[in-house]
Amino acid sequence: MEQGASMGSDPCTPCYTSNRDPRDYRNLIVLTLDAARDAVRRYVSSSNCCCRPRAEEPVIERVTQMPIYRYRLETFTETRHVEKICKPYTGQRIDAPDGNPQAEIWDIDVYTPKMFHEESKKFPLPGSGEVKMCPKCGGRGRSKCSGCGGSGQFRCRCSSVSRQKSRNKRCPSCSGSHRKRCSKCSGRGRRICISCKGEGRLLYSQQLVVKWKTLRSEVVSNVSEQGLSLPLILLQKVTGETMLMDDDVTVHPIAGFTDPPEISGTSERLIQDHRNVCGPSCHILRQRQTVEMIPIAHVQYGYRGRSLSCHVYGRERRVFAKRRLRNLSFSCSVL
Structure with missing residues (x-):
C-alpha cells in the first residue's frame, strides 16, 4: 500500500496523486484457491444440519x-446556532453585560473533539442573562388551577343523577353535598x-x-462491467485493500486514476456536493x-453431488x- 504526498495548498493542484498503476494491486488481493476452499468450507459447515458426522x-x-x-x-463538519433558553431564577449569579457588541458565533472559542467523532455541546453566552417577572403568575409563584378554575372544588358526578335515586341513596364521594375538593390543588x-x-x-x-457531524458518501464502481449479482449493501460491512488515501483540511479531486476512469469524476462530484451542503x-x-x-x-x-456457486x-x-444450503433438499445422513 502506497500513500501519496500532499501537493500543497494550491487549489489548482490535486492534493493526492499516485505514481503506481492501480492494476498493480490486483495481485495483492487475488482470492487464492486455498482461501476460496476455506471460505466455502466454513459456509458449508455452518449450514450443515448434522453436526456430529x-x-x-x-x-x-x-x-x-x-x-x-x-x-x-468523509467530511467532518461543525454547525453552530444560538438558541434562547428560559428557566426559573433562584438567585444565581448573572454576568452583567460588558457593553461590547456581542461576538459572532464563529468568533467564540470552543474545544474541538476528535476528528470524525460526532458530538453535541451547549455553551452559555456570557452577558446574555436577564431576569424578568414571570408573565404566567405575575410574580406570585402560583397560578390559577386549571382543574377547578380557581374555586378549589368541582361538581360531583352524583349531581347529574335523577332526584329519585338521590333521595334513596346518599353519595359516599361527596356526602350529599354534590361538590368535591379538587385533588390537583388540594x-x-x-x-x-x-x-x-x-x-x-x-x-x-x-446559549x-x-x-459536530460527519457527512459520508460512497460509490462502488466497476459493478456493471462485472455483472455482479452480490447485493451492494453487503459491501458496507467488509473492507478492501486501500489504494489511495487523502486526509486533509480540504481535499481535492483525485487525479491520475485511470482504472476505473470514473473514480476521478466521482471524487470531484462528491467533493462539490459536500461543499454545497455546508x-x-x-x-x-x-x-x-x-x-x-x-x-x-x-x-x-x-x-x-450437486454443482453450486457463491460469492466470496x-x-x-x-x-x-x-x-442457501438449508433450502436445498439434501438427505440427512443421521437417521
Whole structure:
C-alpha cells in the first residue's frame, strides 16, 4: 500500500496523486484457491444440519476474480446556532453585560473533539442573562388551577343523577353535598406555577449550540462491467485493500486514476456536493477520501453431488449465495 504526498495548498493542484498503476494491486488481493476452499468450507459447515458426522468436503471447480472499487468521502463538519433558553431564577449569579457588541458565533472559542467523532455541546453566552417577572403568575409563584378554575372544588358526578335515586341513596364521594375538593390543588384553587416553579421570576439567556457531524458518501464502481449479482449493501460491512488515501483540511479531486476512469469524476462530484451542503452556519473541519479495491470472487464448487456457486467477498472472506444450503433438499445422513 502506497500513500501519496500532499501537493500543497494550491487549489489548482490535486492534493493526492499516485505514481503506481492501480492494476498493480490486483495481485495483492487475488482470492487464492486455498482461501476460496476455506471460505466455502466454513459456509458449508455452518449450514450443515448434522453436526456430529463430518460433512463432505466441497470441491472447488472454478474461481473467477471480480474485484470492484469503492470510493468513500468523509467530511467532518461543525454547525453552530444560538438558541434562547428560559428557566426559573433562584438567585444565581448573572454576568452583567460588558457593553461590547456581542461576538459572532464563529468568533467564540470552543474545544474541538476528535476528528470524525460526532458530538453535541451547549455553551452559555456570557452577558446574555436577564431576569424578568414571570408573565404566567405575575410574580406570585402560583397560578390559577386549571382543574377547578380557581374555586378549589368541582361538581360531583352524583349531581347529574335523577332526584329519585338521590333521595334513596346518599353519595359516599361527596356526602350529599354534590361538590368535591379538587385533588390537583388540594382545594386551594391555586397551584405552583409550572413556568417559574414557584420562584416568581425567570432568567432569560442565550446559549451556543455546537454540533459536530460527519457527512459520508460512497460509490462502488466497476459493478456493471462485472455483472455482479452480490447485493451492494453487503459491501458496507467488509473492507478492501486501500489504494489511495487523502486526509486533509480540504481535499481535492483525485487525479491520475485511470482504472476505473470514473473514480476521478466521482471524487470531484462528491467533493462539490459536500461543499454545497455546508452553508454559513456549517464549516468543514476535516475531509478524508479513500479508494479501496474490494476482493470478490465467484466460486463454483461441487457438494454432495450437486454443482453450486457463491460469492466470496471482502478481506474478511464472507460468503453470499443466492440459494442457501438449508433450502436445498439434501438427505440427512443421521437417521
